[in-house]
Amino acid sequence: MRLSELIGYLEAIAPLSYQEDYDNAGLIVGDYAMEVNAALVALDCIESVVDEAIATGCDLIITHHPIVFKGLKKLNGKNYVERVVLKAIKHNIALYAIHTNLDSVHNGVNAKICERLGLTGTKILRPKGNILKKLVTFCPVKQAEQLRQALFYAGAGNIGNYSEASFNVSGMGTFKGNEHSNPVVGERGIQEQTEELRIEIIFPAQQERKILLALFENHPYEEVAYDIYKLENAHQEVGAGMLGWLEEPMEGRDFLEMLKYEMQAKVVRHTEILPKKIRKVAVCGGSGSFLLKDAIAAGADAFVTADFKYHEFFDADQKLVIADIGHFETEHFTPHLLVDIIKKKFANFAIRLTEQNTNPINYLF
Incomplete structure (x- = not known):
């Protein structure tokens, strides 16, 4: 499949907008449009993991920790980061990291x-705060249920263990269309009064484009009245x-x-x-x-x-x-988690866990 399909699925679960400011999650090496046939999953992307990917025919390596945290000014292979990136590029292997966004x-x-x-x-x-937004819109009563359902389907209205959550209050809307208008209710040039519902609904900020598309496609009015507010409320599941x-x-x-x-x-x-x-x-x-x-x-x-x-x-x-208990030890089951996540969606995609121990820390007993 195309790499973009797999990445889209992973980032729907753990959006890049959830990562910390210092982080560098996402596609580090590779082209979103490239086709991938097999993936190797590890906690860290080190040289031995890239060698394993080459030996096993994997053209994608998915890790928790990004191999590149800071910008690279040169690619001369003088350190392990440069060597990993160079080897991945040479063998057309994509590198993808899903780090603090998966933590969150x-x-x-x-x-x-x-x-x-x-x-x-x-x-x-x-x-985490400041990652929720609220949509407020105004819709004729008869079409309100259809609009709400479209917004729910697009991902709005989820609060903790509850879905399809919205607040609705009835009021009177007025408008007068000019000679270029095509009003759903009333006639051009005449002020119209109609009963409308004010619909308020919360959604994750990264889904704003999808929510607005659902709003415009399902709202009956030629000109859609709406407001979007940024909320300081903490997202209880992030x-x-x-x-x-x-x-x-x-x-x-x-x-x-x-x-x-x-x-x-x-x-x-x-x-x-x-x-x-x-x-x-x-x-x-x-x-x-x-x-x-x-x-x-x-x-x-x-x-x-x-x-x-x-x-x-x-x-x-x-x-x-x-x-x-140690950094590696708290996270070394993360690759198993990623394999399980991917297999739920892509059961026939070839994916394997690395056989390399990427823990840089050794213990003397």
């Missing part, structure tokens, strides 16, 4: 960690980290042992084990120290993440247990 969605990286730990009742730890509950409370050490086993971690760096049992758990794949205050405010008993610095461990202040 409710069924992404952090959901996979929660699944491994058996957490239930999960929700986003720090919901954001950083997740929070969930264990089925049964666990002693601190038992929880850490379970965590180490389920996440296949070599080491767990942790703060003091507290007397209280652990039931509510916060998680964040990758570097998650920025969410410590959120985890404490949410009443978490433990916070599972990676890359905590020495002095940051003190910030737990005996309010919860910080469990740092």
Whole structure:
């Protein structure tokens, strides 16, 4: 299939607009119009992964971490980033990364960690703001239901566990068409009064074009009156980290042992084990120290993440247990998640998990 078809599907699940400002998710090497026959999925794109793609006939590599974070000024092969990019271009292999945008969605990286730990009742730890918009439009009562359904179908009106959500209030609209008009209601040159519904409906900002297209195609008026407002409301299904509950409370050490086993971690760096049992758990794949205050405010008993610095461990202040299992270890099930996501849509597409261990950190016991 064309690469654009696969990318369109992935970015419908994890839109690029959800990535952090510092990130570089998306298509890094390749042409959207190129045809791809097989994909290799890994956490990191290093030389051995590209070599594996060449050996197995994969013309696409999908990774969580982007190989290029900062701009490349030269391509001389002097470092591993340049060598990877050069080799991919030489062998016509596309490189695609789905990073903090996949971290941010409710069924992404952090959901996979929660699944491994058996957490239930999960929700986003720090919901993301400024990514929702509201459409307000005015429609004759008779055509309002058809218009609402078209907007729902286009992706508007979803709030948490609810869909087809809108607010409607009745009022009187007035208008007078000039000699060039073609009014649906009334006649040219005569002021018309008609009962209309004011329809308010929320939608994700990245779907604005699709929502407006549905509005214009399904609204009966020649001139459509509408307003779009940017909302500061946090999107409860998009954001950083997740929070969930264990089925049964666990002693601190038992929880850490379970965590180490389920996440296949070599080491767990942790703060003091507290007397209280652990039931509510916060998680964040990758570097998650920025969410410590959120985890404490949410009443978490433990916070599972990676890359905590020495002095940051003190910030737990005996309010919860910080469990740092390593960056790779928090995210190494992400490739499995990506394979599952892709197979749901493209069951016959050839996709394989890398056999390379891309963890740059080794442990001496």
